[in-house]
Amino acid sequence: MAANSDTLSRILDGTLLTLARRGVRKLSMSDVGNQAGISRGTLYRYFKSKEELLDAIAVHVEKGLLDELVQAVERRPQLDVRVQVVVEAMVYFSKTHPEAIQVIAVEPGFGIGFIRQVFPEFVAVAERLLTPALELTATVQSGAMSSAELSELILRVAASTFFIPADDIDEIPRAIAALPCLQQTRLAG
Helix, strand or coil, X not given: XXXXXXXXXXXXXXXXXXXXXXXXXXXXXXXXXXXHCCCHHHXXXXXXXXXXXXHHXXXXXXXXXXXXHHHHHHHCCCXXXXXXXXXXXXXXXXXXXXXXXXXXXXXHXXXXXXXXXXXXXHHXXXXXXHHHHHCCEXXXXXXXXXXXHHHHHHHHHHHHHHHCCCCCHHHHHHHHHCCXXXXXXXXXX
């Protein structure tokens, strides 16, 4: 059966909402079907098992966040604000998809496993997006850190707010961009 994108979106959204409420261990295909407003039979035509559905959720969340990062940089490509733009995109995703972040709170083991699984891809995308700006920092120019190492550090610091919520998450991008190791030696546009 060809996947109907509206039905698939409802299933994925319903799964995230159900995961955020009940966690992985209590997730049932019936609950997902009810949340998505579809029958169990329809759900099973799209996903043969709970494990297959969880794999699809991981891909869905990963793609959503990576797309948000790339689109944010496309909208604001200036190198002097690149770090802040990338971290703002992460914060924006967490605010517009609170159920994805809530899954981490409800089911920390699943959240950590998911992050371990997708982290290499996040690092690769962050490195690609951040390297042009990070090459302008004294930290990279002096050889103290490579742009790859600095990209990973930025990602790790920003991602920590998903596990240890900040009092004011909107301040995180500015605070990270203000770190001395990220100060550019010359501005580029």
